[in-house]
Amino acid sequence: MLLVSSPQGRFSEGASVLNKGFCEAVEAFGKHLLYKFQDNYALHIHLGLFGRIRKKKLPLTPPRGAVRVRLVGTTHHVDINGPTICRVLDQSGIEALIKRIGPDVLRPDADPEIAFQKIHRSKAPIGRLIMDQSVMAGIGNIYRSEILWRQGINPEIPGNTITWQTFKRIWDDAANLLAIGVKRNAIVTVEDELVFKKRISKSYNIFGQAHCPNCNGNIRRFKINNRRTFVCDTCQPMQPTPRAKANSVESA
DNA sequence: TTGATTGTTACCGG
């Protein structure tokens, strides 16, 4: 596989060849992607809010938009548009990256205890903590509101009042939902949609909604981390009951 | 043309 980059954001004759060799593996740590090449070098990609990866069959086609990187294989090529991070890391850079990211809910080697210890020591609201990628990795803004609603947990509850049992419900629900999201290439959090596996681009319970699907009460919207957050104060009380909602996802 | 947005980081003040 040939790795070509275009720092100017325009893929043209000015593009430079960074590396020749086979991409041996692609690995994810939270929202960070590592395309691993020979000699322990990796292309580090973070798509941010707008980044996109497009895989196409050869022959090469003109780049669409501002292509930052093009990976060329024997049958396909991959264009990467608009990543927040786009750089080559050596082994020490890779280790530093992994070290600063919290346990990834999708990785079987992740240790949720590490995330819980950070949450347990923090006065910050749980809604902020579960989206802090250095605490735990994987949850984004939509999943934040959806998971906390599904588990009946108010996002404004301070981390240091969250019990291990409550935290574990968040962790397990996140792991289930994200795994389904990967499989279906869509953010799906509505229980019915999880059961009936029809093709769907998105399905939310309270994110962007006006009324709670459970109690039909008004959904309150506010900001955490300057990001939109949705909460049903009836179904997500500040004092969570041991099991406030029966929502749970069967392992897929 | 403007605004909004599935995200992250640097920087600054409390």
Added chain:
DNA sequence: TCCGGTAACAATCA
């Protein structure tokens, strides 16, 4: 040192 707020940046679409 920690925590929270703000700005900057990314690309695309309505």
